[in-house]
Amino acid sequence: MTVKIVENQKELDDAFTVRKIVFVEEQNVPLEEEIDQFEAEATHFVMYQEGAPVGAGRFRVVDGYGKVERICVMKEARKTGAGKAIMSAIEGFADLQGLHKLKLNAQTQAIPFYAGLGYEVVSEEFLDAGIPHKTMIKEN
Template identity: 35%
Template sequence: MSQTTPADVRVRVAEGPADREACFAVRKEVFVVEQGVDEAIEYDAHDTGSDTVHVLAEGPDGPLGTGRLLYGPAAAGATGGDPGVGSLGRLAVRQVARGLGVGAALVRGLEEAAAQLGLRAVDLHAQTHALGFYERLGYQAYGPEFEDAGMPHRAMRRKL
């Protein structure tokens, strides 16, 4: 693999089955293999839903990261039913791309997609070790810590 630099990273909305499979492969590598998340809970019906946007970060040698945005009815459970709030999730960056700004670029790409959909805010459930990352991007934590997939999380929100 060549040495990827931040200038080499491109983030775009995933289009079609091949892009979605690239997103799923990154998620499997990060969540299932690295973090030990049960593969049976990593993927859900929202992954192919009409109210889901996936973004894909790519470098010269292929996929580097991914994230997804749920909106409308798909986001209702995560956002308290507020139709003006999207739900950012499944943010994953391959180990070889960490430290290149890929995570921040993915979040900004998801926020841009949310704004284009007319959403006024984005919620997310952050692993507690990642709170500082999201805070630097303008997210504010709220509510108590909770467990998801066997790991501690906090809810966070950013107004667009």
């Protein structure tokens, strides 16, 4: 598995394909909520396994925090360390940008995953696209 920063339209399309499959098809997030107004300002990441896109995520700077968003892995690549590899790549990118405070809005079912990476819950539960979430932060 290889995680890379998106550098061209094909890689961006690959990242969007993974996001659409995971969030829109599997989790019923409306497409207009999944692909939003922040795409152009975000740094996108895509993960490939044997040449096929299997994971994605994006990163933005918001209010002095590195904001980790849209982390997703296709069913066939889950439980293989793929999510951890995507997070590691994004955290490494943030570190290179001098951003040592990271924030994300985790689906409540994914909180144990992010907690295992050092993130702590800092909010009450809220709905995003009809899915329960909590905000989590990590300081490096």
